[in-house]
Amino acid sequence: MNAFNSELNQRLDALRQQDLYRQLRRVDSAQSSRIQIDGQALLNFSSNDYLGLANHPLLKEAAIKAIERFGSGSGASRLICGSLAPHHELDHALARFKQTEAALSFSSGYAAAVGTICALLDKEDILVLDKLVHASIVDAARLCGAKLRIYPHNDLGALEDILRWAVKKESIPGQRRPQTLIVTESVFSMDGDVAPLRELIALKEKYGAWLMVDEAHATGLFGEHGRGLAEEAKIADRIEIQMGTLGKALGASGGYICGSKCLIDFLINRARTFIFSTAPVPAAAAAAQAGLELVQSPEGRARRTRLWETIHQIKTGLLQAGWLLSSVNSAIIPLVIGDEALAMATAKTLREAGIFIPAVRYPTVARGLARLRLTLTAAHTPDDLEKLLCTLPSPPRDA
Numbered sequence: 160m161n162a163f164n165s166e167l168n169q170r171l172d173a174l175r176q177q178d179l180y181r182q183l184r185r186v187d188s189a190q191s192s193r194i195q196i197d198g199q200a201l202l203n204f205s206s207n208d209y210l211g212l213a214n215h216p217l218l219k220e221a222a223i224k225a226i227e228r229f230g231s232g233s234g235a236s237r238l239i240c241g242s243l244a245p246h247h248e249l250d251h252a253l254a255r256f257k258q259t260e261a262a263l264s265f266s267s268g269y270a271a272a273v274g275t276i277c278a279l280l281d282k283e284d285i286l287v288l289d290k291l292v293h294a295s296i297v298d299a300a301r302l303c304g305a306k307l308r309i310y311p312h313n314d315l316g317a318l319e320d321i322l323r324w325a326v327k328k329e330s331i332p333g334q335r336r337p338q339t340l341i342v343t344e345s346v347f348s349m350d351g352d353v354a355p356l357r358e359l360i361a362l363k364e365k366y367g368a369w370l371m372v373d374e375a376h377a378t379g380l381f382g383e384h385g386r387g388l389a390e391e392a393k394i395a396d397r398i399e400i401q402m403g404t405l406g407k408a409l410g411a412s413g414g415y416i417c418g419s420k421c422l423i424d425f426l427i428n429r430a431r432t433f434i435f436s437t438a439p440v441p442a443a444a445a446a447a448q449a450g451l452e453l454v455q456s457p458e459g460r461a462r463r464t465r466l467w468e469t470i471h472q473i474k475t476g477l478l479q480a481g482w483l484l485s486s487v488n489s490a491i492i493p494l495v496i497g498d499e500a501l502a503m504a505t506a507k508t509l510r511e512a513g514i515f516i517p518a519v520r521y522p523t524v525a526r527g528l529a530r531l532r533l534t535l536t537a538a539h540t541p542d543d544l545e546k547l548l549c550t551l552p553s554p555p556r557d558a
């Protein structure tokens with residue numbers, strides 16, 4: 160035991176020396192634009208609760224009702240006896256929301272990504288990823304064993320080179336034809352920029368590849384009905400696999416895949432993170448369904464409008480203060496600082512002034528690209544933005 164612990168302590172020391180050591184922060188309040196951390200009330204600019212639904216009365220009420228009727232636990236995996244009514248209602252609500260033939264909810268977005276990619280591909284196949292996709296997709300790539308190709312972020316030329324190579328791959332006699340799957344996020348989680356979905360669709364169709372789009376940071380925010388960037392680009396029906404999480408703008412917990420009836424049927428049979436895991440608690444499924452309904456209601460639309468106004472307002476202020484910002488709009492605004500230690504120190508200064516924006520550093524982003532990851536929600540007020548702009552230090556010169 161001592162040897163085990165001293166080995167781990169050495170590894171932890173190495174992390175500390177590189178300014179990469181991480182610790183949990185205990186939050187003693189509900190998720191909102193104000194949170195209580197270690198006894199300090201903080202203005203929160205770090206949450207993915209983009210529409211302010213995580214603590215919404217309608218979602219809480221739906222969760223409580225589900226607990227009263229279906230209990231706290233679901234007791235088994237969906238394929239044994241844990242497929243409770245709230246799970247089925249959620250799956251139907253997801254398909255209606257995204258206007259796909261079918262949908263399947265998972266215990267998390269992470270589980271949805273890993274389960275789906277590993278079900279669809281094996282070592283004969285080719286997986287093509289944008290350099291900046293989320294860790295859940297990177298882990299799926301490792302696990303599924305497919306030949307992995309990575310293209311520089313949003314680089315369509317490099318993607319086309321890979322697809323040109325992929326179509327030349329011959330089938331092995333007696334085996335099914337190798338498939339190529341491209342996976343991208345629609346809004347990228349650490350940079351807040353967006354994928355060129357129309358161009359990606361044109362390429363995947365030209366080369367007969369499949370496309371999976373992770374809308375974790377776009378669902379609830381983009382498109383006339385809040386379905387995501389695919390809705391806004393009017394190409395949702397040409398994407399084979401639409402993925403997302405129920406834990407961000409939808410205010411609950413879980414992940415989903417939307418697509419054709421056979422895709423969902425196939426996942427129920429082959430997605431190991433779905434099959435070999437206890438069904439999500441009924442409260443989570445019911446809250447997510449309430450979140451979906453809210454997003455599509457007039458209140459949801461009003462919250463989306465408020466959020467976009469907030470984003471425009473803060474970006475105007477940040478540009479005036481000298482920060483370099485992308486012209487693309489999303490609720491994620493990276494304030495790139497560069498140096499890991501300086502990013503940590505800046506986050507600490509802000510926190511002492513009552514503002515919580517976490518520093519994000521390697522391995523979440525590349526080394527030397529440490530940043531404050533500022534996220535806006537519909538719950539932020541103009542006063543909150545004013546306070547942030549007054550407190551934020553000037554950008555570092557060489558960032």
Ligand SMILES: *Cc1c(COP(=O)(O)O)cnc(C)c1O
Nearest residue numbers: 267268269293348375404406413
């Ligand atoms: C958060 C996130 C996930 C994982 O979703 P969870 O429900 O939190 O597991 C997947 N992809 C992206 C891009 C994310 O930001």
